[in-house]
Amino acid sequence: MRAQDTIWTEKYRPQSFDEIRGQEEIIPRVRAFVEAKNMPHLLFVGPAGVGKTTLALVVAKTLFGEHYRENTLELNASDERGIDVVRNTIKDFARTRSMSDAPFKIIYLDEADALTKEAQQALRRTMENYTSSCRFILSCNFSSKIIDPIQSRCAVFKFKPLPKEEILTIVEKIATQENLTLDTATKEALFDVSRGDVRRLENIMQSVAVTNSTLTEKAVYEMASVAKPQEIKEVLALAHQGNFIKARDTLLKTQLDYGMSGLDVVKQIQAAIWDLDIPEQKKLVLVSACGEAEFRMIEGSDEFVQLQALLAHFMSKH
Ligand SMILES: Nc1ncnc2c1ncn2[C@@H]1O[C@H](COP(=O)(O)OP(=O)(O)O)[C@@H](O)[C@H]1O
Ligand SMILES: [Mg+2]
Structure with a gap:
């Protein structure tokens, strides 16, 4: 455990115009x-x-x-x-x-x-x-x-969310000051989960650093309760190939590994749709299926049932 007696969002709050990024x-x-x-x-x-x-x-x-x-x-x-x-x-x-x-x-x-x-x-x-x-x-x-x-x-x-290069500059600065070790994939992950929100970035970095001064991609995504985009893409690819059972089991494992709620999963799936190698028209159908699943979950429907129904939409039948 590392001694941390200050909140990083305050410790790293800019004190002058020049220090404010973006x-x-x-x-x-x-x-x-x-x-x-x-x-x-x-x-x-x-x-x-x-x-x-x-x-x-x-x-x-x-x-x-x-x-x-x-x-x-x-x-x-x-x-x-x-x-x-x-x-x-x-x-x-x-x-x-x-x-x-x-x-x-x-x-x-x-x-x-x-x-x-x-x-x-x-x-x-x-x-x-x-x-x-x-x-x-x-x-x-x-x-x-x-x-x-x-x-x-x-x-x-x-004001706008901070762009990637500014977020990475802040990551580097904190890493140097706090003696943290992290590789490129972990920096990418930090940018990904921050979504341009520096408070979120600093809170996640500090939480991950409590247990280990070497930050990893996995620890970052776990702390942010977000699955790695790559894992979600694998699940979608499996479903698309028609391997429904494997897709479903992998999704469940990912969800449990990262402590995600059903709604978290739907959000991740929706974000991943745009990168899939499928026709634009099909993407729109899938995005709308995500909206439907989200709505039903909010209304109280069983999350796992809804996620399975959503995955079924990804089976290739365009
Ligand atoms: N543009 C920025 N440049 C550098 N650090 C920032 C920037 N914006 C936010 N931060 C960091 O995030 C923390 C919270 O930012 P704050 O200004 O309170 O956000 P809000 O826009 O919600 O009022 C700050 O204390 C600082 O550590
Ligand atoms: Mg504020």
Whole structure:
């Protein structure tokens, strides 16, 4: 066992603009606002683990230096406090004067899309009331859930999942710092399971590294509860060749080996379909069969029965 007393997502959180990877269209623009000490409200849109909170904190640290804590209010909209609590907290915070020479303080509201439309209207009024002393940075997964009057008051930035080369750079950096050994296949596996989400990447790396400083492809997929794409492809090939029983048994073994749920398996099968050497038309039929199996599982139907039915669709009979 290795001594690990810090969470890697925090240990490796970038502390400056230069350390944030990817998001090239966003960083220079936000940085320019900060350097001019003149910034509109910001809306950060995008999936999890791609640098939204990190960038908001870098903005605050760059503006306020050692006084960043007093000048920054971090709130999470999905905490079960009503908008009234949010408003009162903001009011108290906005009333006290900024301790630094920055002309405004920062209010970071995470998961703003968790607020109801009514709460967002109240938030919009609050933003207007405190515009002279505070700048809001809102973050959300989907901009379609944010009311137009808020969007039009913010500079909107769309964050993207990190591309492969950026993920691999982060993998290398952590591997060096933590003295980890890993081969190319394992790096590929880490990229595969991360899906461009750096938080997920770092959590999986840390979890795997707890037991062994040599990371393996298998350990990565096990930790992520995802079968190796190659194993799923083998199962599909077996079914396609008409070897149904072997396909079924291999699938069951894969599922148990990796501790996957039936839904995990369907997702993996669906992802693997696009790489199969079969006519496009047949791929569409299979993808739709995956959708059907997923729906039935969610409705409570027996997972193994559904997986077998799904595999039957792969038997070659186009
Ligand atoms: N663009 C990035 N460059 C480098 N590390 C990142 C990046 N995005 C996320 N991370 C890592 O993932 C962790 C979580 O990122 P965070 O910014 O909190 O994600 P979110 O977009 O969900 O707010 C960070 O602490 C950092 O370790
Ligand atoms: Mg966040």
